[in-house]
Amino acid sequence: MEPLQGYRRPARGTQPEYLHPSYVSSQKRAPTQPLISLPDTISEITGPTFPREIVAPMAFDLTRQSKSQPLGERIVVSGQVLDEDNRPVRHSLVEIWQANAAGRYRHKADQHNAPLDPNFAGVGRTFTDEEGRYRFVTIRPGAYPWKNHPNAWRPQHIHFSLFGPAFATRLVTQMYFPGDPLLPFDPIFNSVPDEGARNSLISKFDWATTTPEIALGFRFDIILRGRYATPMER
Ligand SMILES: [Fe+2]
Numbered sequence: 001m002e003p004l005q006g007y008r009r010p011a012r013g014t015q016p017e018y019l020h021p022s023y024v025s026s027q028k029r030a031p032t033q034p035l036i037s038l039p040d041t042i043s044e045i046t047g048p049t050f051p052r053e054i055v056a057p058m059a060f061d062l063t064r065q066s067k068s069q070p071l072g073e074r075i076v077v078s079g080q081v082l083d084e085d086n087r088p089v090r091h092s093l094v095e096i097w098q099a100n101a102a103g104r105y106r107h108k109a110d111q112h113n114a115p116l117d118p119n120f121a122g123v124g125r126t127f128t129d130e131e132g133r134y135r136f137v138t139i140r141p142g143a144y145p146w147k148n149h150p151n152a153w154r155p156q157h158i159h160f161s162l163f164g165p166a167f168a169t170r171l172v173t174q175m176y177f178p179g180d181p182l183l184p185f186d187p188i189f190n191s192v193p194d195e196g197a198r199n200s201l202i203s204k205f206d207w208a209t210t211t212p213e214i215a216l217g218f219r220f221d222i223i224l225r226g227r228y229a230t231p232m233e234r
Pocket of ligand 1: 154159
């Protein structure tokens with residue numbers, strides 16, 4: 001068998017630190033022993049693959065999953081998914097989840113004193129196209145408080161999960177919005193040491209996808225694995 005081709009290591013500081021003390025739960029999760037490298041095998045680089053049927057035709061549009069439209073500012077979020085050599089990652093699953101416009105998730109663990117929206121589930125799915133592009137229509141999520149430290153608030157964000165071609169390219173991350181005043185104070189965002197890598201998690205306002213009379217557009221490109229991989233959420 002041909003030796004399996006590896007992935008380049010991420011450039012120094014471009015992925016979050018396992019231990020970032022101001023992100024309190026990282027103190028419990030961070031490894032306390034040296035890491036052991038497990039080489040990728042055929043299982044990690046060839047799958048999983050997903051049939052088209054697992055994505056409903058309107059699953060990309062989070063504003064049309066109920067009888068009425070959700071409250072909040074409608075937005076378009078789109079971008080291109082690339083591999084470490086800048087090639088498009090085609091036909092691959094992209095999933096998002098997010099809080100509603102008031103900053104609350106529809107989840108029993110979320111007890112934030114803010115209203116749920118009966119018309120917003122906050123979950124979307126799509127496949128990338130021939131050029132690795134994806135597109136969601138959603139509403140801008142609200143900031144929400146969390147228990148990390150007194151008066152802690154998460155900046156507005158959308159959670160992303162991607163598989164790419166295989167488990168080895170799996171990425172779970174968060175997309176932020178330009179100009180958010182909470183970003184300089186957010187321990188999760190700031191757990192990525194390298195400024196450029198950190199800022200790659202901030203979407204860009206995008207006239208090309210801003211839709212007249214409908215929605216502002218934000219662009220968020222994603223790189224799976226390699227030297228300049230989009231930072232993972234830890
Ligand atoms: Fe969140």
